[in-house]
Amino acid sequence: MSAPTLARPSAPVPAAGREELERLRVLPARHPGRWIATAVVAVLLAMVISSLVTNAQWGWDIVRQYLTWPSILSGVWGTIRLTVAAAVIGFGLGTVLALMRLSRSPLLQSVAWLYIWVFRSVPLILQLLLWYNLAYLYPTLTAGIPFGPGFHEFETGNLVGKFGAAILGLGLSQAAYSAEIVRAGIIGVDQGQHEAAAALGIPRARQQVRIVLPQAMRTIVPTSVNEIIGLLKGTSVVYVLAYGELFYTVGVIYGRNLRVVPLLLVAAIWYLVLTTVLTIAQFYLERYYARGALRTLPPTPVQKARWSLLVAWARLRGAPVPASVPAGWASANRTTGHLLRRGSTPSSRDVGGLV
């Protein structure tokens, strides 16, 4: 890149001088404010860690003992089951509700609007208890033709047990929130995309599934994972139904042995682990739906680690960086020879100067 607008034409660096420049060490600029802030945070961090280690009240030995206790593990499994079932119901029904709100039928629009209004307004804990008491309202449920003959009768109490009431409550209220997320994603897709699909004569259902939703996913995924993380922790509310998920299980145990804090820590650690798994899934999902939206996809942590190792190994041996490492990656990590990279080095992949 030249700078033709400079008032005074600058003389070119002589060839001998260029090689000398290329060999010079590059000193990074100093940032004293950043160093002070770093030191303050480091001290605070050390204080937190030391208190975690030295304060015996945390009861780490009990935490270790109960972390993989069979009943805790079954509680974790209960939490996972609730989260998955409620997420499937929530996002399945939520997508249907979103499409209803976007449909041209006033009745479908209003029903979806009404649903979202009711289920967002009533507290989750109240909904759960209502579902659990469904048998009080309707002692039996009948499968059959509306207003016509019935084929089979069920005892409501058998059909909607603790687990049933829990996933109904969690799933149906989640659907109200998911509907708005999906709808936001769909209306965020460029109008030209709807038009192009219509102009090509693509059937309407296919327009949504093949053209609109995959693009909407880019905005749907981050908020949805947020919601699912909320749902994962929200399952702890189900303790009011005495269903054996993680939080209820922990409560039962510390009710017996009175080691409240260590057992709460056990639950906290498991929630952390589960949330971490979801966060990793989010990274890869977002990356998948970024196809087409970005020219090049961001590298995965695995790729980053492999490239760093390859570059470091190549530098140690003084060998050129392997071709599998992207050019930008190798040169961004250089510590010398920034200055004349463009003009004088034979290739941007060349790693000079260090050996």
Next chain:
Amino acid sequence: MTATTEQREGLVEVHGVHKSYGTLEVLSGVDLVVRPGEVTVVIGPSGSGKSTLLRVINHLEKVDRGFVAIDGDLIGYARKGDTLRELKEKDILRQRTRIGFVFQSFNLFPHLTALENVVEAPVSAQGRPRSEVEPEARALLERVGLGDKADARPRQLSGGQQQRVAIARALATRPKVLLFDEPTSALDPELVGEVLDVIKDLARGGTTMIVVTHEIGFARELADTVVFIDAGRIVEQGPPAQVLDHPAHERTKAFLDKVL
């Protein structure tokens, strides 16, 4: 490939079309006949209703009065005795596969590759087997000079390349008529030529085309008819030598003075 000169297909009739958005009348009684295989170029100031006219022809916009027909088939309606019945969306979508539309802003599907963009409509709208469509789609990409870009996604292509893919996509359903809505207006000047070359190639191949454009040179070279629209009416139409060089109307003259 899509329409040889012997197939006399693609007669477009626009009759007495009115269209308003709210209180603003965008088209106020437009009559236009495009004969099969002819190239009609529509020019006019912005806001004159050129784009709306194109969108009415493939029924992206409903008309308030008047009708549009292609090869005698009404677009958007079916005649039953002396009533006009509005077609179901499904049938309108089927009619649209016979009308290719190229947008000013390309509107390629960004999450699909160039090839998938071209293959989508013949497979999902016309129900043709993918195995038959795919070689045809590759040939179309070859024809617009992008045979080597079949697996690229739109964002990896230049504007000119994207518009050429969009043209291949519009051709894939074997339309009788091609509509171009300012196909080069969103392009950098140095990319306009490559897109115009593709359109010229199609025009010489005898496809019926209606092109809304500001490229007066293109109109002069290829149009059979030039139509000048202003304020929702066709002010004058005729062969380019007449409309562009000896306009009969003051408004046409004033517009041409500004763009030439």
